[in-house]
Amino acid sequence: MRSSAALPQLPAQPRWLESRRVLTLILLGALVLSLFAVDWSSGVLHPRGLAAIGDIFGAAFRPELSLELAGKAITSAWRTVAYAVAGLTVALAIGMPLGAVASGTLTGSRTASAINVGLVRGLLAFFRSIHELVWALVFVAALGLSPIAAVLALGIPYGGMLGRIYAELLQDVPQPPLESLRRAGASEWRVFWYGRLPMALPDMLSYTFYRLECGIRSAAILSWVGLGGLGFQIQIALADLAYGRAWTFLWALVILVLLVDQWSTQVRRRLA
């Protein structure tokens, strides 16, 4: 500690002006203001709310089990998976080309790529700003109730997310191999195909698999707009106040998500 006297003196600044302290104050202020936004005066629980907690979460340990329900759970799970995978295909169709353009690496021309990058990044940001269920509500109002509306609703925001990450991954590849391709006379387009894409592909694939896991959850709640699937069964069961039946489908959803989670973790571990 004695040696600290020899250190150069930091400029005198009140401690509360250090950036972390300012941040803490901002966050505490936001929390307090947000707490005021809750209507505490008329009670936050339903009259029978406490009993409902016991009923709902107790039912988690006694899900309704029957052969018929199990069959229903499996068919709804497949429906959810099918919507998720179809939605992810749309997302790939959006994210791959737009991500490549948004990375700004396809052409050597500065202005052309700046315009492309600005426009395409904005479009991708718009796609992913809106939650898939909001897209779904809008699409169902606009196009009618159809699974294709749900698949598009899932594909658009996921396409926005994939596109952004793909663009970053394509930019972040190591530069020396690209440079040697350029020295050998390859155009930017060739550099992209034979340099950037092969190097970025494992990470792109790995992120796509992570998104598949999120897609399953999203597809399950897309049934909220009236399409079939696990979420729809949960919704019906809850409308009947049949908590046990709801938990049968909830557990099915948990198992499905964990299976896909394990799969994608294994894939990512091998690609890393």
Place this chain on the structure above:
Amino acid sequence: MTVRAAGLPCPIARPPRITFVRFTVALALVLMASSWLFVLVLDPSYSHAFFSAETASRAWSFLKELLGVGTNTTPAYLQASAWASTGWLALDTLAMSVLAVAFAVAGALVTFIFAARNVMVGDLAPYGSRTWGAWLFTIRFIYAVTRSVPELVWAMLLVFVLAPGILPGAVALAIHNFGILGKLSAEVVEGMDERPSRALRTAGAGWLKVMAYGVLPATLPRFVTYSFYRWEVIIRTTVVVGLVAAGGLGMEFRLSLSHFHYTNVTLLLVWYLLLVLAVDLASAGMRRLAR
């Protein structure tokens, strides 16, 4: 490898191996094909044609109604009073997102260490601890269940418990994000540089001290960053839980859609986009402050 490195031809061509990744890619392609087959052809519940002139004209008229073209009334997005009344809902939504982050962070912060393998049953675990493995398993299981169930479903369950408003929405978002944040942070602990903690341990520090002076300093910066990232995700989802929890923009969005007040829908979407943009900027700024 040495043969190849020396530039000699490989004596035997290796047959293509079926690796896990190749199998996965093949399975993914099969899944894609069968999913589209199901959605387009086999799905028994929806047989009406989607790709039709009727759908196109319907979409076109919906778009005109969103913009308020061809109606006599002033579109909601041109009325100052409509902006003001929905502005309060936007603030409510923002408050919901802040509460959700606060609850999720509080929950994850007190549990994530107990979900990391290396400090519970691994090298950094307390000596002779038998029951710690059970804690590890329990907390991981809770993370798995809370994050597998989507926010909207938690909200559907919570409306039976909590009075409608922003609180059930905030709690629903918090439960789901607690699981995600906890899992991510536990992985940070498992992937951290263990050397400072080992050094502490060798110097005679107990488990609690190793956690406080070794593990937490190594992991909290990432925890803070992840929390801000989750805030960006949460603000997008507030509208969705608001649909069922009757709080903020979500409820109004649903009502406007079902009452065919389409210009109001446009206004709410504009507020939604503004909120998402504002939170993205605020989160980026705060992450810089935290650094």
